[in-house]
Amino acid sequence: MTEARNPSVPARVGTAVRRTGHRIRRFFRLYRIFISQFLKRLVEYRIDFLTGAFAFFFGQLFNVLFVFLIFENITELDGWSLQHIIFIYGFSLIPRGIDHLYADNLWKVAYFLVRKGDFDKYLTRPIDPLLHVLMEGFEPDALGELLTGIILVIAAGTSLGLELTAAQWLLGAVAVAAGTLIYTGIKIIFASAALWIKRSGSLLHMVYMTSDFVKYPVSIYNAFIRTLVTYVIPFAFTSFYPASYLLTGKDPLFCVGGTVIAGITAVCLGRFIWTRGINAYESAGS
Amino acid sequence: MKIKAYLPFISGGIQSQLAYKWNFFGFFIGEIFFTFVMYYLWKAVFLHTDTGIINGFTILDMTVYIFVSNITQFLTGTDASYAIGEEIVDGSVSMRMIKPVSYDISLLFNEIGTKVVLLVLIMIPVFTGIEIFRYAQTGAIAFSASRLGVYLVSSILSYLVLFYFDLCFGFLAFVLKNLWGFNLLKGSIVRFLSGGMIPLVFFPAWALGILRFLPFSSMCYTPVMIYTGNWSAAQTLASMALQLFWAIAFWLLSRAIWNTTVKRLTVQGG
Secondary structure (H helix, E strand, C coil), X not given: CHHHHCCXXXXXXXXXXXXXXXXXXXXXXXXXXXXXXXXXXXXXXXXXXXXXXXXXXXXXXXXXXXXXXXXXCCCCXXXXXXXXXXXXXXXXXXXXXXXXXXXXXXXXXXXXXCCCCCCHHHHCCCCCHHHHHHHHCCCCCHHHHHHHHHXXXXXXXXXXCCCCCHHHHHHHHHHHHHHHHHHHHHHHHHHHHHHHHCCCHHHHHHHHHHHXXXXXXXXXXXXXXXXXXXXXXXXXXXXXXXXXXHHHCCCHHHHHHHHHHHHHHHHHHHXXXXXXXXXXXXXXXX | CCHHHHHHHHHXXXXXXXXXXXXXXXXXXXXXXXXXXXXXXXXXXXXXCCCCCECCECHHHHHHHHHHHHHHHHHHCCCHHHHHHHHHHHCCHHHHHHCCCCHHHHHHHHHHHHHHHHHHHHHHHHHHHHHHHHHHHHCCCCCCHHHXXXXXXXXXXXXXXXXXXXXXXXXXXXXXXCCHHHHHHXXXXXXXXXXXXXXXHHCCHHHHHHHCCCXXXXXXXXXXXXXXXXXXXXXXXXXXHHHHHHHHHHHHHHHHHHHHHHHHCCCCCC
């Protein structure tokens, strides 16, 4: 009898799968549209986009020069050679650059979209507001950061004669993906704060700046800073831990497993707080 | 120039800084993180030296250098290129032309107002902290009021060099629409070449020979070295004269750019 009224369990699962499939297809169709809109702007303001990427590229090079100047006076830093430090530094730029590429709009939410009342538009569209924010802000400046990171990692790896095992390649890729989620998750959490307090740019800036610590081996810091960047704002998992696994092959469980856990936690927490924020949101516009 | 006409700009600067106090505290804390990164990095570097002295710097000298150079950069930092760049792009620069006040001095006084707040809220506690640290490390009071005075004069000169350099840079917005990336690049260049990351004596000798005379050393290195007390009176005077030279040079350059572009400027809207 019940069979007649309710669809069978396999049928219900089938519907859910179809619906999810439909959603994913819709997401990619929309993303294509947003990207093509973006490409039109790119062609229009070609020089501006190039200069942004160029600026990020050269800005990073000064930090590399700084490391070279330091190593004029020493041969190793806390057990790491010049090449090791460059490798760690370069690796730290990769997840950071990928996040910068697709999630830059979160800064605008934090700084002024909510405060100026422009955030309302995201709520009136038939699409998830968070996805909309992310899709809209593709940032080619990030290519400069990303490119520096890749070049440094390859150059340092080659100079060290580093040969990665298949497992290291795989876990390295997993760590880059999860490290990117750490950045995005943390940015979502603190951009969401703007939904309550209207403007959270400096708060986000402050938190984001703790990532400065993880460009170098975290073992040089005191226990407080080490704990902070490992367990509280887990940026160390975007750089030093996975990079040291790639360099030494030691401790994959903590170095990559920790990155995966931190990445998933950050994004889930970000999503949760964002949803609460959307529900609490009151427009600042007129 | 009637100074009285510009005083409201100072109080405007003070008010806007107080209104957005969380904003600058956020940035300040971000700078503190950077300072500690440098501190721990150098601490690890000095562990690996045999003599404990690199290029004439002990770990204590380096610590004072790092903290003073970062606080100096925070105090002398300027947003002139952002301010003028934004006005050029959105057209409100035309309003500056119809007002009976000089555009650069009104901008300067506005920013000096924000600096007054920083001086009171941040500089006094930080310098007290640095001197307590020095005392705890050496057991002797190294503080000298006259040196602090010379440091302050030199910092003001640094600020003027930075302000007019930045203003010239902001005029690039007449040519380029997106200054954001260039501003970041300029920030990295200035920080690196002005001694904001590493004392200039750590550069190779040929680079130091050039950097000494470029405007960058006038932006940060000079006041910081004066504060650390490692410079002779002659070197202090020569470096401050160079600061004055660069401040005037960039002031004249900004004037020249402004006067030539204004004649050819077309503003849509604004």
